[in-house]
Amino acid sequence: MSNPKAAMLVIGDEILSGRTRDANMFHLAGELTKHGIDLSEVRIVSDDETAIEQAVKALSAANDHVFTSGGIGPTHDDITADCIARAFGKHIDVRPDARALLEAHYEATGLELNEARLRMARIPDDAILIENPVSTAPGFTLENVHVMAGVPSVFRAMVASVLPTLTGGAPLLSQTLRVNRGEGDIASTLSTLAEDFADLSIGCYPFQKDGVFGANVVVRGTDGARIDAAVTRLARELEL
Amino acid sequence: MSNPKAAMLVIGDEILSGRTRDANMFHLAGELTKHGIDLSEVRIVSDDETAIEQAVKALSAANDHVFTSGGIGPTHDDITADCIARAFGKHIDVRPDARALLEAHYEATGLELNEARLRMARIPDDAILIENPVSTAPGFTLENVHVMAGVPSVFRAMVASVLPTLTGGAPLLSQTLRVNRGEGDIASTLSTLAEDFADLSIGCYPFQKDGVFGANVVVRGTDGARIDAAVTRLARELEL
The missing domain is CATH 3.30.70.1130 (EIF_2_alpha)
Known part of the structure; x- marks a missing residue:
């Protein structure tokens, strides 16, 4: 039996402009290899709705798993969650379970849970939350797509949350x-x-x-x- | 007028397996930005004929330029040149101009220009050679695709050979x-x-x-x- 097949989608203008050198791809590639999941393809696209939606659809259809990195923060250029929802025809809004996590976190830290930060509780219907032990705002899994943050420390923590839940094959x-x-x-x-x-x-x-x-x-x-x-x-x- | 649009295709199992951290993408992204060419997408695929051919076709159609990295050496897993030729329906074989470069180089270094090394003179019809001041074996440009080596020092030298020949836009x-x-x-x-x-x-x-x-x-x-x-x-x- 062959190993499950995965793809990664990196969302980030800062990588395409040469400002930042990607670290998440290198990390995920190593973790997947250890877990017996074959990384077949990586795509890096800009913060562009059409580009993200088309890439997610193509990679989701051709792979057992897709891992995305980037674009789920509180600012105007964080459009990943909405693009994923649209790719699968799902409704998206601030979801009570994600909102409760953020409320508890910001109450504890004394910061204001303003409208921008509430964007991070926008989760598509039927998605399962991915735990974020670093900074609370969750990722999510919708169908076979695992949506994670771009900040390397958060990305790595989310990978550690998700991988044990997936069936791996024989490690390479x-x-x-x-x-x-x-x-x-x-x-x-x-x-x-x-x-x-x-x-x-x-x-x-x-x-x-x-x-x-x-x-x-x-x-x-x-x-x-x-x-x-x-x-x-x-x-x-x-x-x- | 908007800037020319480019994509990069990295060919390499060693990156997908997490063994090597890509350096060429980061280098090219920075050089393109300085040159006023917008990098719109990067794809990393494995040493697989179908994957390479399909990615080249898709990226070539959607961009003004495509830059590839990897898979043009002398070993059995170096299949990039043949895949590019097939993607554009071009005949490929050892070409006299590329062969002459290699003959001169190996004569000077005293090494044997054996059958394996001659593979590096396989260049599609109608392609223009890209100079390789580091180790001689040339890259090539076919249609809007610039095919370059994966070894970082050679890749960088080939980028330096190609970029001045391309019309750039306003630097970002x-x-x-x-x-x-x-x-x-x-x-x-x-x-x-x-x-x-x-x-x-x-x-x-x-x-x-x-x-x-x-x-x-x-x-x-x-x-x-x-x-x-x-x-x-x-x-x-x-x-x-």
């Missing part, structure tokens, strides 16, 4: 063999290896350090013994 | 105002500002540092005087 294992030769020298050996171990994924990542060319060969799969066998054979063939 | 300017208040406190002020300065993009990026909540408000646009006016008004309204 990997072994890396560092080879101090140019990629072109080992390419034909790798090609034959990839044919003989078609159940594994064999990647070759060249590097150049202090004028020396080399490559990291990464063998990935879910069966540790097969990975061992492939790496052992490769090391023998390259006389390492 | 920005000013940032750091506000030591919670995002929810300033949201309504920002919302009115965004309505009054509809020609600018006003983003709010919350942070939390040493227990203090704050936000960076970033005002972006192509008209420096308008940005000045917006930031000045915001500072006055927030009594900064």
